[in-house]
Amino acid sequence: MENYSELVFVLHGLNETRKNKQIIFSFSFIGYLLSIFFNITVIVAILLEKVLHEPMHIFLCSLCFNGICGATGFYPYFLNSLSLDSNVITYRACIAQIFLIYTYIFCEFTNLTMMAYDRYAAICRPLEYHSIMTPLKIGKLLIFTWLFSLSETFAGVVLTVRLPLCGNSIDKLYCFNWDIVKLSCTDTSLNNFYGYILLFFQISQAIMVIISYIHITRTCFRSRTEQSKFMETCVPHLITLSTFSLSVCLDVVSARFSSSESLQTFRNILSVKYLVIPPLLNPLLYGLKLKQIRRSVWKMFSRKINALI
Secondary structure, three states, X not given: OOOOOOOEEEEHXXXXXXXXXXXXXXXXXXXXXXXXXXXXXXHHHHHHOHHHOOHHHHHHHHHHHHHHHHHXXXXXXXXXXXXXXXXXXXXXXXXXXXXXXXXXXXXXXXXXXXXXXXXXHHHHOHHHHXXXXXXXXXXXXXXXXXXXXXXXXXXXXXXXXXOOEOOOEEOOOOOOHHHHHOOEOOOOHHHHHHHHHHHHHHHHHHHHHHHHHHHHHHHHHOOHHHHHHHHHHHHHHHHHHHXXXXXXXXXXXXXXXXXXXXXXXXXXXXXXXXXXXXXXXXXXXXXHHOHHHXXXXXXXXXXXXXXXX
16 A cells, blocks of 8 residues: 555444434534534633633633644544545545644643643742743743644654555544554554653653642642632643543553454444543533633623624
């Protein structure tokens, strides 16, 4: 398979969707529209209200934008495949999908790590918070979050596209890097080594989050004011982080160790959880929990309704 411009992959995960194609298409289409709508609503609310131009809300804005990228990496091609009753994808489209989805994964982890650091500074060092989280530092952290995530993805994709392939079957609903690597005809030690490097980066970020929350928990035990701040801002962050991390881990384990065709539907569910739930849950979770965002969203829609009336 040397002519990659003509190579197509068969996504066997899509075979299971043919049983209830119309129902799956309807729910997926609604889910995509709601994900885009909720995330854009939170982003616009934060951008329009000066009172929301704080570090936590800026990181939330980045998180919502990343949710749009993740949803867009999955839904459009999935919906197109359902409408055309097709289970194939071209090599170039597959690589593009991998790039979008992996960037979303890495950026989500890094963004959530930055949010944990922000909560640590706000709760554990409140008097120094504004000197620590300066606009310049926030800008640097955001740039690092996106450039680091894009770099992680770019290096992984470069290592994958160099591989000659001897197959075209993928047991998923979408393209995933590990599934392409498994189709290689040659040694993939370098890809595996880079996988361990990525694992080291993600574990390092997880350790940073754990250390941050150890300090946050200690501080909250000593102050009722900080306990209130913890419930309002840290609980949504912990729910978002745990939901996303668990979903990704389950998918990785399923992709590497499960191969039974009888479990295809179960693997499909595991493989889309982190692409479907966080983009839909995050803006709702933060929008309902944070009073400032809730008020800003209500004010924004009230203006629109009054303008129409």
